[in-house]
Amino acid sequence: MSAADVTPIPKDAPRGYYGPDGQPQFFQDPAMDRFAAVVVKLAQEFWVVAERLDAIERLVAAKNIGTAQEISRLLSDPQVTAEREAALAKFIARTLGSLREP
Amino acid sequence: MTVVLKHDMKPDLDAEDVARQRFVGGLRSFILNDLAADMRRAYDSRVVLDFKRTHGREPSTGAEVHEAMRPDPAFKTYSALRVAAQKMVWDSVVPVVERSRTALNAAAARAGAGRVELDPSLEVPRSVSAIDVHFMPGSYTGASQPGDVSPGAIYDQGLAVFSMGLMGENLDDIGLSMSRYVSRKFPELRPKRILDLGCTIGHNTVPWKKSYPEAEVIGIDVAGGCLEYAAARAAMQGVDVRFRQMNAERLAFPDASFDLVFSSMFLHELSLKTIGRVFAEARRVLRPGGLMLHMELPPNAEMGPFEGFYLDWDCYYNVEPFYKAFRDQDPRELCRRAGFAPQGYFQFVVPSIGGYGVTAVDEAIAAETHTVNRETTGRLAAGIQWFGFGSWQERAQ
Numbered sequence: 001m002s003a004a005d006v007t008p009i010p011k012d013a014p015r016g017y018y019g020p021d022g023q024p025q026f027f028q029d030p031a032m033d034r035f036a037a038v039v040v041k042l043a044q045e046f047w048v049v050a051e052r053l054d055a056i057e058r059l060v061a062a063k064n065i066g067t068a069q070e071i072s073r074l075l076s077d078p079q080v081t082a083e084r085e086a087a088l089a090k091f092i093a094r095t096l097g098s099l100r101e102p
Numbered sequence: 103m104t105v106v107l108k109h110d111m112k113p114d115l116d117a118e119d120v121a122r123q124r125f126v127g128g129l130r131s132f133i134l135n136d137l138a139a140d141m142r143r144a145y146d147s148r149v150v151l152d153f154k155r156t157h158g159r160e161p162s163t164g165a166e167v168h169e170a171m172r173p174d175p176a177f178k179t180y181s182a183l184r185v186a187a188q189k190m191v192w193d194s195v196v197p198v199v200e201r202s203r204t205a206l207n208a209a210a211a212r213a214g215a216g217r218v219e220l221d222p223s224l225e226v227p228r229s230v231s232a233i234d235v236h237f238m239p240g241s242y243t244g245a246s247q248p249g250d251v252s253p254g255a256i257y258d259q260g261l262a263v264f265s266m267g268l269m270g271e272n273l274d275d276i277g278l279s280m281s282r283y284v285s286r287k288f289p290e291l292r293p294k295r296i297l298d299l300g301c302t303i304g305h306n307t308v309p310w311k312k313s314y315p316e317a318e319v320i321g322i323d324v325a326g327g328c329l330e331y332a333a334a335r336a337a338m339q340g341v342d343v344r345f346r347q348m349n350a351e352r353l354a355f356p357d358a359s360f361d362l363v364f365s366s367m368f369l370h371e372l373s374l375k376t377i378g379r380v381f382a383e384a385r386r387v388l389r390p391g392g393l394m395l396h397m398e399l400p401p402n403a404e405m406g407p408f409e410g411f412y413l414d415w416d417c418y419y420n421v422e423p424f425y426k427a428f429r430d431q432d433p434r435e436l437c438r439r440a441g442f443a444p445q446g447y448f449q450f451v452v453p454s455i456g457g458y459g460v461t462a463v464d465e466a467i468a469a470e471t472h473t474v475n476r477e478t479t480g481r482l483a484a485g486i487q488w489f490g491f492g493s494w495q496e497r498a499q
Binding site for chain 2: 011092
């Protein structure tokens, strides 16, 4: 099998499905596809900060001081995990809700 | 939810890694459940109506649904976010693996010693080496340095994020569901030797040893780093499975040397020519009365046009170039072409054992027929069920 035989897209794929960079393109302007990725990555970074803040708030409330070890310990707490999963679902619904169909 | 790996090569995650991975899991769940449901509603409420106005009928194939959906905002939104989220899966694990590469390699070398046999002369097929399969950086092989298990670690940790818990707490739900189905459905089989083709990190190889503790279980793959990782992963879980670097098109095993030849999520990453050669080899190494069994995506002919389109999305947008060509085949015919007798063919749908529980699997085992065309068949979202098919090797005359 020669190198040309295996490509990331199937042989019958219409070229119009992909942008000039060869990446999948869904919006009329390929910049929109890139912005869609930027939006969710920004949301991810925001979430990372939110989770760090959550850790600090919990520790401050509990002990009035927060060590790295104490923050790390929260990661294996199933109660904290469950609460964070639920908070994330709400966060995603709030920030990305405008993507839903009305 | 991100799965916490159940072995000693589990990653050392800091608080940011955990938050970043949790976000990717939540984002994928939103896309694959909520945005997917919106896409279906958009199809039913406007796309199909527009199509009928133009064509005087509903779309009859997945390809027609795909073409009709392309301009719809629900499709564009779902698709752009799914591509972004897929890349974010790998972005959330590659740096973690990179910074612990030395320790991972040392741990794998210790635990996997004597359980894996590499073939330095093996040429990795272009279907693995020429593309980043499902956007996985470096594909299954990475830089292919012996002793470097990082491609295996990236795949394992990536699946832990990607699967959202739907592939089980040990990423072995497919193997557990399939091996329970086979062992209960065919109690007379009692295999002495089991071969798992294209096993990658052996996550679905291990359950076969648990179902058949007396059997010798061997997993093969072309990706050496994945196999070294697999050997260590299985050993750390106390399961005696062996791994050999080998191409499933050219098995280095004698004729009639296995009772069960299995694969999972393997065939859709191969060309049709390659599948023909793999099936012929499977048939050659099976003993009379042995079983070839594959867990795979359900065939298009068994699905409605929307369900077919939904699954084939990956072919066009997720670096799975062989996916649709495989799904367009009739698995019964693929088996027949490889020389298996048509009367020895069967297919089935097993509910995920982790999602539905053992009782639901046992009910599927008792059922005479299975409905393939469900939105949950082969679709990684809430309520997933696995499709499988098999062919019996004829008994000696």
